[in-house]
Amino acid sequence: VIVLIKIMPVDESVDVDNLLSKIKIGLPENIELLSVRTEPFVFGLKVINALFRMPDEEGYPNKLEEYLKGFPEVGEFEVSSISRVSS
Numbered sequence: 013v014i015v016l017i018k019i020m021p022v023d024e025s026v027d028v029d030n031l032l033s034k035i036k037i038g039l040p041e042n043i044e045l046l047s048v049r050t051e052p053f054v055f056g057l058k059v060i061n062a063l064f065r066m067p068d069e070e071g072y073p074n075k076l077e078e079y080l081k082g083f084p085e086v087g088e089f090e091v092s093s094i095s096r097v098s099s
Contacts, residue, residue: 013068014095022087024056031085040075042067068096
């Protein structure tokens with residue numbers, strides 16, 4: 013499946029590029045970061061729209077959510093969409 017997640021840093025002081033590098037390094041097995049788009053939000057914050065690919069099996073979205081919760085720089089995140097991919 014393809015999952016689009018909107019990631020909001022805790023505040024405007026977060027180096028978004030550094031955060032993305034950290035996220036890429038330790039992704040859970042079988043979860044791949046396909047693309048990233050950052051955009052301005054409010055009060056100097058940048059929002060990260062990250063597209064991930066993972067197996068269509070129970071538990072994978074939860075693994076990714078738990079992984080993202082482990083970063084102190086991540087304030088909030090939300091799953092914007094989940095799509096199946098034809099093989």
